[in-house]
Amino acid sequence: MSTVDMCVNVGGLPMKNPVTVASGTFGHGEEFAGFFDVSQLGAVTTKGVSPLPWDGNATPRIAEAPCGMLNSIGLQNPGVEEFCKSQLPWLATQDTAAIVNVSGHTLQEYVQVIERLEDEACVDAYEVNISCPNVDAGGMTFGTDPAQAAEVTTALRALTKRPLIVKLTPNVTDITVIAKAVEAAGADAVSLINTLLGMAIDAKRRAPKLARVVGGLSGPAIKPVALRMVWETYNAVDIPIIGMGGIATGEDAIEFMLAGATAVAVGAANFVDPLASLHVLEGMVAYCKENGVAQVSELIGALEV
């Protein structure tokens, strides 16, 4: 049987297949190495990293939700210096692209992280998180205002030639406005969606289930919203899209590509099935074979409407 060409290119980042993992759901990859060889993935996307260590929010920071989960981790991370010392070297030894997710409270903090990471040869691309619902300053506020989103993108664009992927929040009225703003400011690609702001209540205790009260919803529950936003964005911009939100199977991933994604990320599904990302990849290959798709890139935006 002929093999399927699974290669895609995300705004200058060549990937041997379209499957990566969603930031914050896969550590820096090493956590899953006991289950499978992560080099099989098209890329590993790391947990968000900031200039200085962040402790994140108080616990409990996770809660069940119908067909998904809420989290309010709050971008806990060891800071960029420690990240470069204790996490990145492992990822550098893996035969897969390394996408580093970048976070900050202020424009200056995003700048500091990228400046430091420019010294690390093994970083293949940046994913700039302007969409985290779990931090008070920065985070999502940059992602909900087109002018601020463009300002961050412009500043970071000036610092690097590496592919710059900007991660968008669904917590806006019209995601295409933000997507167009970051495209015009020099982003090479966009990734979407981050989590949807939500809440869970324990009726017996009359108390919120998350210490922070509100948190980000992810998992299969958000897939229809994510698909819709990928489709809208695909029709609004020319830069490639990494699609995510509830992907758990190969067929889910194919749906995102049909809606316009060039690559896909597996998030909360990794928690249920540690091999989920691999199963998604295998399922995509199987779909292509069954449907006579020679190159997976044929599927990008191939939705028939």
Add this chain to the structure above:
Amino acid sequence: MDQKLQERGPVLFNRQVAEGIYHMSVLVPGIAAAARPGQFVQVMVASEPSVQFLRMPFAVFDVDEAAGSVDICYQVVGEGTEQLTRVVVGDEVDFVGPIGNGWHVPANAKHALLACGGVGVPALKLLADELAAMGARVDVVIGAQTEKRLACVEQFEDSIRDSHGALYLATDDGSTGIKGFVNAVTDELLASHDYDYVAVCGPPLMERSVALPAIEHGVTCEVSMERLMACGVGACLGCVVETKDGLKRCCVDGPVFDASEVVW
């Protein structure tokens, strides 16, 4: 990096052993061969759609390596554990594990005190076996609200007898054993014996009430902590425990922590 497994196997039995408490055995030979005392598994019902999105963590209660089975003992507290009770022999259950660091048994331990209550009891059974096999004397204190909710006691009997240790029961209502909390017993034991190792697993307040006096007595004390978990593999940072050395992940840096390192 330790090999971790996702393994699906048939249920060998799933029976109620006390009010709202069940003992389940599953054929998962890979995990049975790898599991150490104090580790846990992340469990999902495989034979029907899970009512919950996330897996549920349960201590490895017992292992039969020859038979390839891993046992868990669980208390029904919500939808997920409720669904587990409906699983029958032959149904498939999906385990990820073994997870966590497990107990760090001092090589020269001579007299150990194991204190547990509620859903913490299962985490100590294999430890009792290991200590007894090493030749340490094993005293065990088991607490429960009431006699009807006391489970898994007989599984400790062999190691207590073989090691010439003692078993103490404590119930909140005095329906069996001593009336009172676990620490009413452990306070007295710590004052009257020279323990060289204390292990604790149970509700947070109970853990604290045993660990702090143990530390005061200068005894090496380990606690197995419980946190809500999503990934169970160290990736999501949902399960952190505050320690003197900063935030640690309960699932992979724990669940067993040196009691003197925990910020109580």
